Amino acid sequence: MQQHREQSFETDADTKQEIITVETVLAWDIDDIGTWLQSLNNEFRALILERGPVRIKGLEYPKDIRGRKFAKNNYYKRLSNSEIVNRQWLVYSKCKDTVFCFPCKIFNSCNFKIATMGINDWKNLSHILPQHGKAQHHIESMHKLCELSVRLKKSDNS
Structure with a gap:
């Protein structure tokens, strides 16, 4: 017999509550x-x-109508000293064929497409990502992510 549990999830800024079942989640x-x-x-x-x-x-990224697709090299950036750094915050959505900023999405910190709907402008992505990585809202979301991760680890160890 399967138990039916409910949990309240806040769905928007005006604190409207929506009941969502565990099955829905x-x-x-x-x-x-x-x-x-x-x-x-x-x-x-x-x-x-x-x-x-x-x-x-190993995911094969689909091509758009112009023949462009997400390239795995966008997960990395090359610094001026030629060091390659992983953009751990960049996440690809298979169902939407877009990329998102992980911390900006989970903290809903901006109204930019990279945090809300995702970006699939593959032609300009190599210019968009460095700009986003330097944006104040992104930096603040990265700090929030680190702080929350530390708090969650501390509470798990308690």
């Missing part, structure tokens, strides 16, 4: 950022952070 693909709700509550954030940003290895 499990219908979302927690590994696909494109299926997540626009506004996330703390419990869902904690669940997401337990798993971390997910990248599907």
Whole structure:
């Protein structure tokens, strides 16, 4: 016999409450950022952070109508000293064929497409990503992500 549990999830800024069953939550693909709700509550954030940003290895990215597709090299940036750094915050959504900024999405910190609907402008992505990485809202979201991760680890160890 399956138990039916309900949990209240805050869905928008005016604190409207929506009752969502556990079955509904499990219908979302927690590994696909494109299926997540626009506004996330703390419990869902904690669940997401337990798993971390997910990248599907060996995925063949589909081409758009212009023949362009997401390139794996966008997951990395080359510094001026030629060092290559992983953009761990960049996550691809298979269901939407877009990329998202993981911390900006989970904290709903901006209204830019990279945090809300995702970006699939593959031609200009190599210019968009460095700009986003330097943006104040992104930097603040990265700090929030680090702080929340530390707090969650401390509470797990208690």
